[in-house]
Amino acid sequence: MSETGRFVLATLCGLVLAALVHIGIVFGIPWLGERDAFSRLRSTVAAERSELVAAPGATDTWLPRPDPALAVAACAYDLRDGPVRITTKSGPLFESLSFHSRAGGVFFAVTDRAAVRGLLDLVVMTRPQLDEALAREDEDEPSRDVRVVSPTREGLVIIRVLASQPSWRGQAEEAAKAVSCTSEPVGAT
Numbered sequence: 001m002s003e004t005g006r007f008v009l010a011t012l013c014g015l016v017l018a019a020l021v022h023i024g025i026v027f028g029i030p031w032l033g034e035r036d037a038f039s040r041l042r043s044t045v046a047a048e049r050s051e052l053v054a055a056p057g058a059t060d061t062w063l064p065r066p067d068p069a070l071a072v073a074a075c076a077y078d079l080r081d082g083p084v085r086i087t088t089k090s091g092p093l094f095e096s097l098s099f100h101s102r103a104g105g106v107f108f109a110v111t112d113r114a115a116v117r118g119l120l121d122l123v124v125m126t127r128p129q130l131d132e133a134l135a136r137e138d139e140d141e142p143s144r145d146v147r148v149v150s151p152t153r154e155g156l157v158i159i160r161v162l163a164s165q166p167s168w169r170g171q172a173e174e175a176a177k178a179v180s181c182t183s184e185p186v187g188a189t
Helices: 003-032 127-136 166-177
Strands: 051-054 070-078 084-089 095-101 106-111 119-125 146-149 154-162 180-183
Touching: 051 166, 070 166, 070 180, 084 095, 095 119, 106 146, 119 127, 127 146, 154 166
Parallel strands: 119 146
Antiparallel strands: 051 070, 070 154, 084 119, 084 180, 095 106, 095 154
């Protein structure tokens, strides 16, 4: 093999190795990061209420440049002990909930337009928990729960409430903080 051929082969091997290392590091960041969103919100697993992350006009926020018209709250969940019920009342302000796996991917989203009689009630569970709930369910009276299957045992629910006018900022913050994230014992759903 000529000098040029060896140089090209070595360069290509180096580039392939660098690309593999880069891809591995990028995919490893969610598991290696110490101050990821889930770690910051771990206290909300037992708190049963969402925590305000960013609010219109607030200066102490996690987000680098929060939207001044949005109140953002979040709660973490851990499905090891059973499903988690997410409940919120719909009001005059637009509200959306997005469900994220711990690794950061969004797997479900819903807005307040899906509320029934002013209440949005969802149950987050793993696939085995869903199978168990379906096995226990009475065929004559099926559950009316909206069940969301989480791809991982740990994750986040991000709540966004839009304050379309500056005078509604306080109401948006209260709506974002009022979302209930309660763990249910296995067999309760």
